Amino acid sequence: MKIEVLGPGCPRCNALAAGVKAALTKMGLDAEVTKVTDINEITSRGVMLTPALVVDGQVKASGRVPSPEEIQEMLS
Numbered sequence: 721m722k723i724e725v726l727g728p729g730c731p732r733c734n735a736l737a738a739g740v741k742a743a744l745t746k747m748g749l750d751a752e753v754t755k756v757t758d759i760n761e762i763t764s765r766g767v768m769l770t771p772a773l774v775v776d777g778q779v780k781a782s783g784r785v786p787s788p789e790e791i792q793e794m795l796s
Contacts (some may be wrong), residue, residue: 721795722749722777726762729755736771736785743791753794759787 723740727733737755744751754765756762762770769783773794780786 721749721775723751723753723795724774725753725755726756726764726767726772726774728759729757732785733771736773739785739788739791740773740795740796743788744796746788747792748793765793 723744725733725737725740726737729730733755737753740753744753744783762772765772765774766784767779769784773780773786773791775794782791786794788789
């Protein structure tokens, strides 16, 4: 599983990254989590609102920080 957090590095982006790591830990999963901060890369994926959560190339959330429970659902 490849997970990407798209955003410029703002506090909301960091909160999303922390939520993803917490969800992975709670689920007992190991996944590669990367941050994409290049605005051209972010917009090339069709994301206009950050932060965004991308799982295996699919945008799961954009423009908000999902709850840890929502993130777990997106990862399962």
